[in-house]
Amino acid sequence: MNKIGIIGGLGPESTLEYYKRIIYGYRNITGDENYPQLYVNSVNMTEILSYLTNNDYEKLADVLTNEINKLKTIGADYVAIASNTPHVVIDELIKKLTIPLISIVEETCKFAKNNNLKKVLLTGTIFTMSNNFYKKAFDKYNIECIVPEDNEKKIIHNVIFPNLENGIIIEEDKLAFMKVCNNIIKEKNIDGIILGCTELPLMINQDDFDISVLDTMEIHIKSILEKLM
Amino acid sequence: MNKIGIIGGLGPESTLEYYKRIIYGYRNITGDENYPQLYVNSVNMTEILSYLTNNDYEKLADVLTNEINKLKTIGADYVAIASNTPHVVIDELIKKLTIPLISIVEETCKFAKNNNLKKVLLTGTIFTMSNNFYKKAFDKYNIECIVPEDNEKKIIHNVIFPNLENGIIIEEDKLAFMKVCNNIIKEKNIDGIILGCTELPLMINQDDFDISVLDTMEIHIKSILEKLM
Numbered sequence: 001m002n003k004i005g006i007i008g009g010l011g012p013e014s015t016l017e018y019y020k021r022i023i024y025g026y027r028n029i030t031g032d033e034n035y036p037q038l039y040v041n042s043v044n045m046t047e048i049l050s051y052l053t054n055n056d057y058e059k060l061a062d063v064l065t066n067e068i069n070k071l072k073t074i075g076a077d078y079v080a081i082a083s084n085t086p087h088v089v090i091d092e093l094i095k096k097l098t099i100p101l102i103s104i105v106e107e108t109c110k111f112a113k114n115n116n117l118k119k120v121l122l123t124g125t126i127f128t129m130s131n132n133f134y135k136k137a138f139d140k141y142n143i144e145c146i147v148p149e150d151n152e153k154k155i156i157h158n159v160i161f162p163n164l165e166n167g168i169i170i171e172e173d174k175l176a177f178m179k180v181c182n183n184i185i186k187e188k189n190i191d192g193i194i195l196g197c198t199e200l201p202l203m204i205n206q207d208d209f210d211i212s213v214l215d216t217m218e219i220h221i222k223s224i225l226e227k228l229m
Numbered sequence: 230m231n232k233i234g235i236i237g238g239l240g241p242e243s244t245l246e247y248y249k250r251i252i253y254g255y256r257n258i259t260g261d262e263n264y265p266q267l268y269v270n271s272v273n274m275t276e277i278l279s280y281l282t283n284n285d286y287e288k289l290a291d292v293l294t295n296e297i298n299k300l301k302t303i304g305a306d307y308v309a310i311a312s313n314t315p316h317v318v319i320d321e322l323i324k325k326l327t328i329p330l331i332s333i334v335e336e337t338c339k340f341a342k343n344n345n346l347k348k349v350l351l352t353g354t355i356f357t358m359s360n361n362f363y364k365k366a367f368d369k370y371n372i373e374c375i376v377p378e379d380n381e382k383k384i385i386h387n388v389i390f391p392n393l394e395n396g397i398i399i400e401e402d403k404l405a406f407m408k409v410c411n412n413i414i415k416e417k418n419i420d421g422i423i424l425g426c427t428e429l430p431l432m433i434n435q436d437d438f439d440i441s442v443l444d445t446m447e448i449h450i451k452s453i454l455e456k457l458m
Contacts, residue, residue, distance in 0.1 A: 015248070016248060016249060019244070019248070020245060023271070034276070035238055035271075035273045037238075037270075037271065037272055037273055038271040039271070040248075040267075040269040041268055042264075042266065042268070042269070043266055044263050044264045044265070046262050070304070074270070074302060074303060075299070
């Protein structure tokens with residue numbers, strides 16, 4: 001059994017989901033009486049967000065590399081960052097790291113490809129929507145990635161911060177999120193919506209939309225479980 | 230801010246509670262916008278239990294020392310084992326470790342002393358009730374520690390394994406637990422009941438008894454938060 005290292009705390013609510021679903025997911029799938037060993041390095045979200053706000057991507061990549069290397073030092077075979085946003089520096093991380101990183105972005109692209117999606121809508125934090133790391137990855141798979149307009153980005157970001165990030169679900173926020181997305185879906189003929197923030201599935205699921213809803217956290221955890229075994 | 234390392238997975242349910250309560254506890258108490266960095270090394274409970282079942286305490290102490298040292302290697306200032314049972318080897322661990330360990334047993338004794346308790350009832354897994362590490366610690370504080378009889382131990386242990394350990398709460402089990410404890414409390418004139426298993430507070434709380442209920446997990450987490458700051 002491989003050992004998985006998780007960079008957590010971005011935010012804490014989704015870290016809890018990753019922990020729970022990896023441990024119980026392993027036991028449910030295998031029927032094994034053992035529990036997987038799991039390392040979680042839960043970092044200071046406020047510090048990480050400050051690098052994003054200041055566009056200091058070099059520092060962000062350095063800090064993440066350092067935190068990931070701690071997990072490597074104590075024996076992790078694979079690492080995963082339990083969050084979408086920090087993947088803004090995924091190219092830099094892959095260059096710097098000497099341990100395989102299970103990327104939520106790459107796994108989501110593969111999932112979309114396997115489901116024959118052609119044009120997806122990206123939702124997530126302002127950082128995830130305003131940078132091109134998802135778009136660049138989807139390009140490789142010949143899938144068009146549509147990003148909301150600036151005013152729409154603001155509405156979506158404000159649904160996540162600060163309430164959803166702290167596990168608080170507000171019905172009004174959910175309706176605002178759905179309205180913005182449904183407008184774009186209709187206008188642009190979208191066939192899949194990317195929940196590109198690991199807190200969004202706390203509020204939104206497949207039942208809320210007529211098109212495919214890509215729960216990046218679920219896709220990521222499924223890939224982690226495959227690597228674990 | 231100090232960095233805390235947690236040995237988790239014993240079981241996973243209480244690890245989730247430790248994670249959540251340390252992160253949010255820190256923010257609630259300080260009002261700080263930062264999040265504490267937390268390392269969790271979640272181990273294989275089945276392996277740990279096998280050493281206990283085979284009375285292989287030397288191996289248990291070696292394995293725990295090794296896992297704790299991983300947390301030290303990556304920068305933890307203090308470590309804590311998020312479980313009562315492994316404290317059966319607390320004396321050996323303290324001898325072997327070069328990093329301070331926040332012991333759930335020691336912190337519970339201090340709490341009982343501060344609350345002027347004189348005679349407490351120990352509940353927990355069969356391993357915790359059948360070994361003398363709690364009794365030895367309470368002796369130092371001049372508090373009498375009463376342990377259930379063998380048939381009572383079995384009932385209490387079976388309430389924890391396997392259901393409660395996996396987060397499943399059964400009303401019938403709760404009533405059986407309370408009946409056994411109330412008999413001892415009345416007969417022996419007990420003034421405090423030790424929930425000496427970090428899963429017991431998922432089912433039992435202060436409202437269930439007329440005497441003091443010592444939630445070892447809560448006491449432990451409070452001490453961890455003090456060390457963190």
